[in-house]
Amino acid sequence: MSLRARLALLSISIVGGVLLIFGVAVYLSVSITLTNQVDHTLEGAAAQIIRNSMADRVGVTLPELNLFADIYIQVWGTDGKLASSSLNIQGFDRPLDTDSLNSVKPVFRDVVIENTQLRVLTVPLIIRNSDRVIGVLQAASSLEMVQAIQEVLIWVLLIGAAISMTIIGLASWFSTGRALSPLETVTQTADQIVRADDLSRRIPYQGPPDEVGHLIMAFNQTLSRLENLFNTQRRFLADVGHELRTPLTVIRGNADLMRRMSGGDEESKESLDSIQSEVDRLTRMVGDLLFLAQAESGKLPLAHDLVELDTLILEVYNQMLVLAKDKLTMRVEEIDQVQVCGDKDRLKQVLVNLLANAIKYTPSGGEVRISLGKLEDQAKIVVSDNGPGIPAEDLPHIFERFYRGEKSRTRSRDGKGFGLGLSIAYWIVRNHGGKIEVTSKEQQGTSFTVWLPLEGESCKGKIFVD
Ligand code: ADP
Numbered sequence: 001m002s003l004r005a006r007l008a009l010l011s012i013s014i015v016g017g018v019l020l021i022f023g024v025a026v027y028l029s030v031s032i033t034l035t036n037q038v039d040h041t042l043e044g045a046a047a048q049i050i051r052n053s054m055a056d057r058v059g060v061t062l063p064e065l066n067l068f069a070d071i072y073i074q075v076w077g078t079d080g081k082l083a084s085s086s087l088n089i090q091g092f093d094r095p096l097d098t099d100s101l102n103s104v105k106p107v108f109r110d111v112v113i114e115n116t117q118l119r120v121l122t123v124p125l126i127i128r129n130s131d132r133v134i135g136v137l138q139a140a141s142s143l144e145m146v147q148a149i150q151e152v153l154i155w156v157l158l159i160g161a162a163i164s165m166t167i168i169g170l171a172s173w174f175s176t177g178r179a180l181s182p183l184e185t186v187t188q189t190a191d192q193i194v195r196a197d198d199l200s201r202r203i204p205y206q207g208p209p210d211e212v213g214h215l216i217m218a219f220n221q222t223l224s225r226l227e228n229l230f231n232t233q234r235r236f237l238a239d240v241g242h243e244l245r246t247p248l249t250v251i252r253g254n255a256d257l258m259r260r261m262s263g264g265d266e267e268s269k270e271s272l273d274s275i276q277s278e279v280d281r282l283t284r285m286v287g288d289l290l291f292l293a294q295a296e297s298g299k300l301p302l303a304h305d306l307v308e309l310d311t312l313i314l315e316v317y318n319q320m321l322v323l324a325k326d327k328l329t330m331r332v333e334e335i336d337q338v339q340v341c342g343d344k345d346r347l348k349q350v351l352v353n354l355l356a357n358a359i360k361y362t363p364s365g366g367e368v369r370i371s372l373g374k375l376e377d378q379a380k381i382v383v384s385d386n387g388p389g390i391p392a393e394d395l396p397h398i399f400e401r402f403y404r405g406e407k408s409r410t411r412s413r414d415g416k417g418f419g420l421g422l423s424i425a426y427w428i429v430r431n432h433g434g435k436i437e438v439t440s441k442e443q444q445g446t447s448f449t450v451w452l453p454l455e456g457e458s459c460k461g462k463i464f465v466d
Contacts, residue, residue: 362387384447
């Protein structure tokens with residue numbers, strides 16, 4: 001559930017809880033006040049009747065009782081017989097409150113007679129100056145009015161609560177929506193930064209310097225700092241690449257010269273071969289470093305030509321056969337005629353990197369397969385091997401720069417990787433509008449799938465990527 005919905009629900013629950021307590025308090029106090037009022041009236045009426053009654057040994061003679069039209073009066077003798085009753089209940093010969101007939105002190109009870117709720121006061125009739133009880137007087141009044149008021153009160157409280165909760169819920173929903181809307185911009189900008197790999201973006205904010213404002217300021221400062229760090233790193237990589245290039249060329253040139261001068265000396269030849277192969281490896285790494293530095297600074301042009309992927313794959317396959325030598329079997333599975341728009345040399349680099357990895361990490365006797373097909377409007381290249389696979393904890397990181405799987409550092413035959421091959425492949429594929437996926441199971445093998453959009457109509461000229 002969103003934060004906004006949770007805050008709205010929270011305010012509705014708080015208001016609902018407060019209104020419930022308030023409603024119960026109002027309902028109880030109104031009910032008690034109204035009942036007290038009725039009790040008071042009944043007590044008044046009973047007192048007046050007793051004062052005006054003629055009581056003797058035989059019984060009680062009621063005074064004029066029509067005065068109390070809403071009050072019903074009965075007088076019961078100690079023999080259990082109805083001695084007298086008010087005109088408005090003539091003919092009703094049962095006690096108004098049977099249970100209290102023998103009560104020795106005044107008592108109030110609620111009773112229901114013929115579906116009508118009554119409040120009944122029972123008062124024992126005692127002859128003045130003696131303790132002799134000569135009967136009981138029961139005075140009753142209908143509680144219909146009290147019930148009607150209670151019912152109206154419940155409706156008023158319920159409707160009031162529903163309206164207040166709706167208003168509070170809506171107010172909270174809209175006000176939190178407004179307060180949180182800058183955070184949505186933060187999320188969108190962060191998403192764009194991740195998708196476009198662009199740290200130069202900042203979150204626009206014109207609101208007050210409140211909590212959200214401070215958060216956005218802190219976020220923008222973090223971005224500036226990260227951008228500086230990345231720029232420094234990029235410049236460093238480019239500088240190191242440039243600086244290393246010249247000495248490497250010089251070493252290679254001198255090694256060539258020494259080889260020519262050394263004549264047939266086997267030992268010197270071996271050392272010079274070793275120097276040369278190491279220089280070649282370093283030159284490749286420097287090339288990779290420069291490639292990434294250029295790619296990330298947006299200065300790398302990509303051609304936008306028609307590329308026949310089937311021809312390109314066969315070309316790379318034949319080149320890589322030399323690398324596989326007797327170590328592995330290499331197989332081209334199915335291969336369709338597929339054309340895409342892009343930079344042939346860069347796409348070749350992707351294929352070379354994937355196949356070189358497959359050959360490098362698969363032990364002797366293994367198999368490396370490559371296939372090319374079409375699926376909807378995408379070209380699909382699959383490079384798979386039955387090598388050691390990539391551990392699940394390495395999988396999310398293998399496309400990162402300089403990332404090398406823990407095992408690869410020890411297991412690869414020559415240990416000459418630099419952790420750049422896949423990040424270069426990833427960058428190239430992404431800048432061709434495609435994507436690269438990997439699936440791998442330990443001890444079973446690895447499979448890289450490259451998706452590239454099929455050739456469109458505007459496949460000409462050069463583009464610069466950003
Ligand atoms: P490296 O120079 O180490 O080969 P890459 O960027 O090409 O750098 O690959 C990154 C990591 O991915 C490697 O260190 C290795 O752990 C893993 N990897 C790539 N391809 C394979 C493969 N075919 N089989 C097993 N592991 C692989």
